[in-house]
Amino acid sequence: MRPTTVTDEQIQQAGIQLQALGRTITGHSLRNLLGAGSPSRLLEVWESLGGAAGAKSTPPAPASWPAEVQDQAEKTQQQVCELLAKGYGAVYQACEQEVARRHADIERQLRAQLQDVEDSAAALERDNEALQSERDDLERELAGLRDEFSQAAGRHEQTEADLTAARVDASQLQHTVEALHAQLGAARQQLEDLPALQAQLQTAERARQAAEQSLAGMASELAILRDQRHEERQRTAQLQEQLTERDQRLEQANTARETAARELALAQAELTRAGQAAAEAAARQDKLEAELAGQRAAALDNQAERGRLQGALEAAQTRLQTLQAAQPPAEAEKTRQTAAAGPQAATAAAKPPRSRAKPSK
CATH class of the missing domain: 1.10.10 (Arc Repressor Mutant, subunit A)
Known part of the structure; x- marks a missing residue:
């Protein structure tokens, strides 16, 4: 104890x-x-x-004390008690005053501390409101980035669809060029006896070669566009990863506002570059589609020219058959021999019968 x-x-x-x-x-x-x-x-x-x-009560006095001593002892004891009472009263009053003074000092300190706490709470409330507003701004910017990412993904899908259509058009154009090549070969065999159409045939051949060169250029452009699309997919995947990381960092926005703002600026720049790359790809795609349209128009023009040449050949053959039917057998044999000798001789031999055929009509 x-x-x-x-x-x-x-x-x-x-x-x-x-x-x-x-x-x-x-x-x-x-x-x-x-x-x-x-x-x-x-x-x-x-x-x-x-x-x-x-x-x-006072302690009993010894029986042997004289009366005067006892009276003096009682008086002394009473005086001592009075002095002690006065001394203790003064001490008690001084203690009470000291306690009141200390109580007032402590109260002032507590009030000052309470005011500081209230000021700190108000400042923290303002900081909390600012952080909440900044968090809302970050969430809105993140939603905008997600919308732009969705739009970029849609543009990538549209670009892929356009590339597929361009490949189909290129394949069709290749088949058309091959068919035109075969038709030109057949026309070349049929028009070997018509030197006047040789120049047109050479023009058609040059057009075919130009179409093949354009087709090769388009194939190279398609390969470049395919590579760019692959790069855009990689950048899109990187942007998706950055968006995922930004979602995680957004939860720490209250303690890392400046870092989140810098990363958001980097993401916006990356997204802007991706949008520019997509715009450039779209422009190149539009250019490629324009070139494909030009090649289709050229192929149609070549097909029309081939039809015109074919019609001219058939008209010449019909006219030759008509002239042979209108001539006597001897002159017809001579005309066939002349046509076999050369196109110029056939042309010279075919002119007189045309003048003689008029009176028969």
């Missing part, structure tokens, strides 16, 4: 002092005056010692 820090005599003297000050004796008043001990024990000891009666 802990040793008793307050003796019974100290408790009794404290009770006497409180009685002298006119205060009620309680365990807490004894505890405040002594500065130690349990209030219940202090009050129990005070009551066991006789309380107020014991405090007011």
Whole structure:
């Protein structure tokens, strides 16, 4: 057990002092005056010692003292009690004043601290509102980035569809050129006896060669466009990864606002570059489609020219057959021999029968 820090005599003297000050004796008043001990024990000891009666009673004087000495002792004891009461009252008042002063100082400090806490809470509230507003702005920007990403994905799909259509058109154009080549070969065999159409045939051949060269250029352009589309897919995948990382960093926006803003600016620049690349790809695709349209028009013109040449050949053959039918057998044989000898001789031999055929009509 802990040793008793307050003796019974100290408790009794404290009770006497409180009685002298006119205060009620309680365990807490004894505890405040002594500065130690349990209030219940202090009050129990005070009551066991006789309380107020014991405090007011004076010790019996020895029977051997003279009456004068006893009177003087009583007076001295009374004066001592009065002095003790005055001294304890002054000490108690000084203690109360010191406690009040300290209480006022502590109250002022607490009020100042409370004001600081309220100011800090207001500042934190303002910072929280600013962070919330910035978080809302980041979420709106992120939603815009997602919309732009969706639009870019749609443009990529449209570009892929256009590339597929361009491949189909190129394949059709290749088949058309091959068919035109075969038709030109057949026309060349049929028109070997017509030197006048040789120049047109050479023009058609040059057109075919130009179409083949254009087709080769388009194939190279398609390969370049395919590579660019692959690069755009890679950039799109990178942008998707950046968007995913940005979603994760958005949860830490309250503590990393500046970093999120810089990364968002980088993502916007990357998205702008991707949009520019997509626009350039679209422009090259439009150019390629224009070239394909030109090649289709050239192929149609070549087909029309071939039809015109075929019609001229059939008309010449019909005219030759008509002339042979209108001539006598001997002249017809001569005309066939002349036509076999050369186109110029056939032309010269075919002119007189035309003039002689008029009177027969």
